[in-house]
Amino acid sequence: xTGNKKxxxxxxxxxxxxxxxxxxxxxxxxxxxVYVKGIGAISLDFLLDYPYRLEFGxxxxxxxxTIYLAAVCLLFAVPLGVxxxxxxxxxxxxxxxxxxxxxxxxxxxxIPSIVIGLFGLIFLVHYLGLxxxxxxxxxxxxxxxxxxxxxxxxxxxxxxxGSYREASLALGASKWQTIxxxxxxxxxxxxxxxxxxxxxxxxxxxxxxxxTAGSGLEWFxxxxxxxxxGSLTVYTYILATQAHTxxxxxxxxxxxxxxxxxxxMVTVTALYLRNRYVRRMSGW
Amino acid sequence: MGVLERVRxxxxxxxxxxxxxxxxxxxxxxLSLSSILIVFFxxxxxxxxxxxxxxxxxxxxxxxxxxxxxxxxxxLILVLCTFIVGIGALVLATIIGIPTAVFLAExxxxxLRNIIKPCVEMLVGIPSVVIGFFGLMVLVIFIRDTFGGWxxxxxxxxxxxxxxxxxxxxxxxxxAIRAxxKAYKEASLALGATHLQTVTRVILPNARxxxxxxxxxxxxxAVGETMAVLMVIGNPEIPFIPExxxxxxxxxxxxxxxxxxxxxxxxxxxxxxxALGVVLxxxxxxxxxxxxxxxxxxxxx
Numbered sequence: 164x165t166g167n168k169k170x171x172x173x174x175x176x177x178x179x180x181x182x183x184x185x186x187x188x189x190x191x192x193x194x195x196x197v198y199v200k201g202i203g204a205i206s207l208d209f210l211l212d213y214p215y216r217l218e219f220g221x222x223x224x225x226x227x228x229t230i231y232l233a234a235v236c237l238l239f240a241v242p243l244g245v246x247x248x249x250x251x252x253x254x255x256x257x258x259x260x261x262x263x264x265x266x267x268x269x270x271x272x273x274i275p276s277i278v279i280g281l282f283g284l285i286f287l288v289h290y291l292g293l294x295x296x297x298x299x300x301x302x303x304x305x306x307x308x309x310x311x312x313x314x315x316x317x318x319x320x321x322x323x324x325g326s327y328r329e330a331s332l333a334l335g336a337s338k339w340q341t342i343x344x345x346x347x348x349x350x351x352x353x354x355x356x357x358x359x360x361x362x363x364x365x366x367x368x369x370x371x372x373x374x375t376a377g378s379g380l381e382w383f384x385x386x387x388x389x390x391x392x393g394s395l396t397v398y399t400y401i402l403a404t405q406a407h408t409x410x411x412x413x414x415x416x417x418x419x420x421x422x423x424x425x426x427x428m429v430t431v432t433a434l435y436l437r438n439r440y441v442r443r444m445s446g447w
Numbered sequence: 448m449g450v451l452e453r454v455r456x457x458x459x460x461x462x463x464x465x466x467x468x469x470x471x472x473x474x475x476x477x478l479s480l481s482s483i484l485i486v487f488f489x490x491x492x493x494x495x496x497x498x499x500x501x502x503x504x505x506x507x508x509x510x511x512x513x514x515x516x517x518x519x520x521x522x523l524i525l526v527l528c529t530f531i532v533g534i535g536a537l538v539l540a541t542i543i544g545i546p547t548a549v550f551l552a553e554x555x556x557x558x559l560r561n562i563i564k565p566c567v568e569m570l571v572g573i574p575s576v577v578i579g580f581f582g583l584m585v586l587v588i589f590i591r592d593t594f595g596g597w598x599x600x601x602x603x604x605x606x607x608x609x610x611x612x613x614x615x616x617x618x619x620x621x622x623a624i625r626a627x628x629k630a631y632k633e634a635s636l637a638l639g640a641t642h643l644q645t646v647t648r649v650i651l652p653n654a655r656x657x658x659x660x661x662x663x664x665x666x667x668x669a670v671g672e673t674m675a676v677l678m679v680i681g682n683p684e685i686p687f688i689p690e691x692x693x694x695x696x697x698x699x700x701x702x703x704x705x706x707x708x709x710x711x712x713x714x715x716x717x718x719x720x721x722a723l724g725v726v727l728x729x730x731x732x733x734x735x736x737x738x739x740x741x742x743x744x745x746x747x748x
Contacts, residue, residue, distance in 0.1 A: 275671025
């Protein structure tokens with residue numbers, strides 16, 4: 164009987180190891196496959212040339228477009244997000260209005276990105292007449308990451324010990340001076356980490372960009388903020404589903420590789436900042 | 448806290464003359480209302496644009512035929528297919544995710560946890576189009592060669608969606624397991640139970656609501672996920688109830704993306720697609736609401 168039990172325990176342990184292994188393997192398989200397949204497409208021409216039809220040229224406008232979109236998105240979401248977080252964590256009285264704000268932040272975080280994309284299409288592209296453009300795409304991406312920016316900033320601000328604030332207030336600094344010089348100064352690595360995680364989400368989003376920013380095959384750089392703009396995600400999507408030649412598929416792998424590399428650079432920086440920051444704060 | 452609060456209030460009262468301070472507070476307050484404004488606009492505009500389709504009534508909500516070419520917009524079939532794909536993916540994610548969460552929370556050595564945990568965090572953010580592309584190039588071809596059929600199938604959708612929901616299930620379940628008071632565990636161990644017995648008889652039952660919440664949240668993610676699933680499930684032109692897991696299928700999100708490419712602005716088709724978005728929004732919001740309530744209940748307990 165005890166022997167049986169021991170065997171069962173061993174089997175369950177093995178099962179758990181296998182499950183954990185599958186989780187890690189899923190990540191490495193996907194990433195590894197894209198890197199192995201995509202590395203053959205990467206060349207200076209591929210990175211710095213303009214695309215021509217489905218199978219020729221490079222992905223320069225797509226790379227730049229992705230960066231532009233992320234920039235517009237952050238320009239919108241970061242000021243709003245950080246301001247909201249400061250208000251919610253430092254000023255907000257515990258009343259109905261604040262509760263409502265928090266509820267809606269959670270709401271916004273829960274809306275599937277495709278619904279936000281549809282909204283961008285109806286409201287920005289058609290109703291406000293911004294058209295399929297860098298501005299529409301960036302703003303819609305901003306709607307998506309706003310709640311994540313708020314959450315991350317709030318967490319970072321809350322991690323600053325209360326004694327810091329009290330010390331500053333006791334020295335005669337005003338509330339805003341305290342927030343600006345003490346709270347934000349200590350919370351900024353956490354805030355930047357949150358912003359970078361949001362940026363990673365914005366870089367990787369496809370549905371929103373497809374609806375609001377452009378078809379992905381743009382062979383030009385946007386000259387104005389109201390021009391359509393290409394992006395790596397939509398380019399990958401279009402090629403993956405519509406290219407039927409080896410060259411086209413190879414290009415899609417190359418674009419995925421560049422996309423993943425950008426995503427990893429942003430996310431790893433964010434996780435590094437967060438870990439270092441958390442350690443420093445808990446070290447006090 | 449009372450004294451500190453009073454000190455702060457006193458401070459604030461003393462600064463009362465300073466107009467700048469007040470202006471800043473008001474400005475921050477106004478900016479923090481932006482989230483409310485955005486959600487409000489989303490709801491108003493989605494409802495307004497979807498209304499003509501909702502006006503179709505029963506034909507829209509309970510129709511089993513979705514065929515824009517002949518002006519038939521019955522969404523029930525799409526909702527059913529969405530749940531077929533979502534539930535299957537969730538089952539897979541549960542089978543892999545819960546043991547992983549238990550392992551991370553209870554059994555994993557520190558060094559292994561330091562490897563697995565960042566991987567899980569990375570997996571959350573991997574652009575879904577990349578995962579979908581991988582599915583299309585590897586999984587779909589594998590299924591076609593091994594089991595026959597088109598390859599673009601429910602099965603492929605299940606696996607790809609399971610990969611995408613896995614990290615959510617793992618991180619929330621792990622938190623729930625860690626939240627079980629240490630004393631429970633120690634009491635069980637002191638009574639002579641093995642670690643594994645303690646986990647199955649004491650820790651898991653106590654973490655139940657949190658784990659269930661993670662599954663419902665995972666379901667919400669699976670239902671709202673777009674690009675990855677779109678690329679591997681085949682999307683037949685006229686959706687039907689599939690009879691085997693190797694048949695192609697069509698879900699809410701993939702219908703919106705594919706048909707938005709050629710819809711005519713202002714047509715019933717466009718209104719119906721936006722109404723699909725509203726239905727999707729409502730389903731996901733309900734699932735999220737259930738999750739929030741369950742997590743809160745779990746914390747109170």
